[in-house]
Amino acid sequence: MSEGVRQRRPLQTDGNVVHEKPKQPAKSISWKRALCVSFISCIVALPVIIYLLPSPIEPVAYSMPDPPSFEGPLAPNDHLQKADRLYENKILGPESLVIDGDHLYTGTDDGKIVDIHKGTIRTIAKLGRDPCGRFEDEPTCGRPLGMKLDHEGYLIVVDSYLGLFKVNVATGDVYLLWPSTAPINGKVPRFLNDLYIMPDGLIYITESSTKWQWRHNRFNLLEGNNTGRLISYDPKTNITTELATGFAFANGIQLTRNGDALLICETTTARIMKYNLIGPNAGKVEVFADNLPGLPDNIRRSSSGGYWVGFAVIRRKEQFSLIDFTAPRPWLRKLVTKFLSQESIMRFIPKYGLIAEFNDKGEIVRSLHDSTGTKVPDISEVEDHDGVLFLGSYGLPYLSKLYLQRIKN
Ligand SMILES: *[C@@H]1O[C@H](CO)[C@@H](O)[C@H](O)[C@H]1NC(C)=O
Ligand SMILES: *[C@@H]1O[C@H](CO)[C@@H](O)[C@H](O)[C@H]1NC(C)=O
Numbered sequence: 001m002s003e004g005v006r007q008r009r010p011l012q013t014d015g016n017v018v019h020e021k022p023k024q025p026a027k028s029i030s031w032k033r034a035l036c037v038s039f040i041s042c043i044v045a046l047p048v049i050i051y052l053l054p055s056p057i058e059p060v061a062y063s064m065p066d067p068p069s070f071e072g073p074l075a076p077n078d079h080l081q082k083a084d085r086l087y088e089n090k091i092l093g094p095e096s097l098v099i100d101g102d103h104l105y106t107g108t109d110d111g112k113i114v115d116i117h118k119g120t121i122r123t124i125a126k127l128g129r130d131p132c133g134r135f136e137d138e139p140t141c142g143r144p145l146g147m148k149l150d151h152e153g154y155l156i157v158v159d160s161y162l163g164l165f166k167v168n169v170a171t172g173d174v175y176l177l178w179p180s181t182a183p184i185n186g187k188v189p190r191f192l193n194d195l196y197i198m199p200d201g202l203i204y205i206t207e208s209s210t211k212w213q214w215r216h217n218r219f220n221l222l223e224g225n226n227t228g229r230l231i232s233y234d235p236k237t238n239i240t241t242e243l244a245t246g247f248a249f250a251n252g253i254q255l256t257r258n259g260d261a262l263l264i265c266e267t268t269t270a271r272i273m274k275y276n277l278i279g280p281n282a283g284k285v286e287v288f289a290d291n292l293p294g295l296p297d298n299i300r301r302s303s304s305g306g307y308w309v310g311f312a313v314i315r316r317k318e319q320f321s322l323i324d325f326t327a328p329r330p331w332l333r334k335l336v337t338k339f340l341s342q343e344s345i346m347r348f349i350p351k352y353g354l355i356a357e358f359n360d361k362g363e364i365v366r367s368l369h370d371s372t373g374t375k376v377p378d379i380s381e382v383e384d385h386d387g388v389l390f391l392g393s394y395g396l397p398y399l400s401k402l403y404l405q406r407i408k409n
Contacts, residue, residue: 053338057223059330062248064270065291067315067324073356073364074293074316080353080370083391083402090121095394096146096194096298097383098155105155105169106392106399107144113157113167116399124172127159138215145214146194146253146298151201158192158205160214164233177233178240184231185242191220194298196253196262203233204243204262206250218342220249221295222326222333224268230275244275244285252298252381254307257360263288263307265296270315270323272296272362289362294354295323297394298381302357306365310379310391311354322348351377355391368407376400 070076093109104116105124110132113125128142143160150156155167156177163180167173180189191208198204210227212220228247233240248268255262262275274288294311302308315321326333336345351373356364368389370376379400381392391400 050335050338055334055337057219057334057337058225059223059333060225061328061330062224062269063328064315064324067317067321068291068293069317070293074367076369076371077367077407078371079368079407080355080391080400080402081372081375082406083370083376083389083400085375086399086401087116087121088398090397091116091399092397093394094392094399095144095380097381097390097392097399098147098149099383099385099390100149103169104390104399105147107147107157107159109143109395111141111143113144113147113155115169124155124169125167125174127157127162127165127174135215139213143214145192146206148195148197150197151199156195156197156203158195160192163189163192164195164203164205177235177238182240184240187242189231191217193251194253196255198255201235203235204253205231205233206247206253206264207231208247208249208251208267216342217249218346219337221268222337222345224248224327224330224333226268228266230262230264243283246285247273251296252300252309254299254301257301257305261288263299265299265309267295267297267312270295272299272309272358289358289364293356293364293367294352297379298392300382301384302382303384303387304357306357306359308382308384308389309356309358310381311356312378312380312394313349314352314354319350353377353379355379355382355389368402 091108094106098105107113111126111128112123115122115124127144128140131137132141139161142162144157145160147155147157155169157165157167159165164178166175166177187210189207190210191213193206193208196204207229209220226246226248228250229242230244231240232243247266251265251267253262253264260278264273264275266273270292271287272289274286276282276284293316294314297310297312299307299309313323315324353370353373353376356367359365376391378393379391380394383390387404389402
């Protein structure tokens with residue numbers, strides 16, 4: 001053993017040639033080692049850096065059944081391609097629609113409430129104040145969403161940011177009923193969405209999230225938390241009540257035909273919930289329709305005895321669904337939002353137009369598609385009126401109109 005050590009030592013100190021030779025490999029070894037060390041530290045540091053990068057959302061896990069197959073009443077057709085675009089580039093994001101005789105009222109992305117009458121668009125009112133148009137301006141500009149006529153002919157409007165309003169459609173006078181600065185059960189409304197007016201005047205309102213605002217609706221979706229709630233407002237007493245909580249993105253609301261319950265679209269989880277108004281289950285929330293073919297937006301009565309629902313994003317068995325894939329993987333949603341903005345995330349969602357009609361049991365009886373997503377890619381609301389479907393959209397720069405006659409076989 002000691003012999004081996006002795007034998008090596010002389011070799012290393014054996015003159016210039018021998019002395020210089022080992023120097024070169026030593027240099028390249030240390031260079032390689034440095035490279036290696038920095039590579040490894042990169043590999044180790046990268047996840048740490050990514051982990052430390054802030055994400056705007058705190059996602060929670062949720063689960064959905066396997067998406068439905070597009071067959072039977074969901075079989076694809078291109079009926080929605082037969083729709084006409086109205087007022088293209090003259091109206092931005094007509095989300096909710098009210099039809100009264102030959103007037104059509106809607107609210108736009110730039111905070112206006114407009115009356116469309118015999119082909120002309122007239123601004124009746126603005127609920128917020130200028131400037132409008134930029135992301136930063138939205139909370140003060142306002143975003144009118146759900147609207148309905150009350151029994152005296154006033155237009156009752158929820159502005160997602162500003163609160164509940166009453167508008168005289170003839171004069172344009174605006175009355176603030178409930179400002180969003182006033183808390184409801186300790187929490188100020190942040191993301192009001194839709195409303196329904198009962199025959200006795202009581203108004204039911206959905207609030208999509210008590211954390212995020214309308215302009216962050218994608219974050220609300222990606223977070224997947226159930227901070228949405230159902231509120232009532234009594235115009236006689238000016239009293240608001242928080243009736244139910246725990247909705248994952250409460251959206252459209254509609255009274256059932258027999259008046260026994262409110263149907264509430266729950267966007268994140270692709271369901272329609274039912275809030276019972278009468279009977280032993282009054283005040284309780286149950287599922288009305290589950291595993292929908294997309295994320296539901298507004299719900300309105302159909303002319304054939306059911307309900308129309310518009311969908312923003314679709315989910316189908318035959319196609320990879322990003323929404324379903326990330327539902328049980330909150331870490332993935334967190335990761336993605338560290339690098340991508342709300343808008344860039346939406347680019348991964350394929351464009352598709354879909355509306356579906358439900359019966360009173362919560363079953364889909366028919367559906368109309370635009371499978372290319374070129375005509376009407378996202379539909380927020382369907383107004384079924386005199387053989388015509390008017391299709392609203394929160395983001396498109398037009399209204400769409402489909403004559404039901406055109407889709408008869
Ligand atoms: C209703 O009550 C709220 C909260 O107190 C108040 O801010 C609002 O002005 C009231 N609305 C009416 C119409 O009196
Ligand atoms: C989800 O919302 C509830 C309130 O409804 C809140 O207590 C909880 O902290 C939220 N979860 C996360 C991860 O933010």
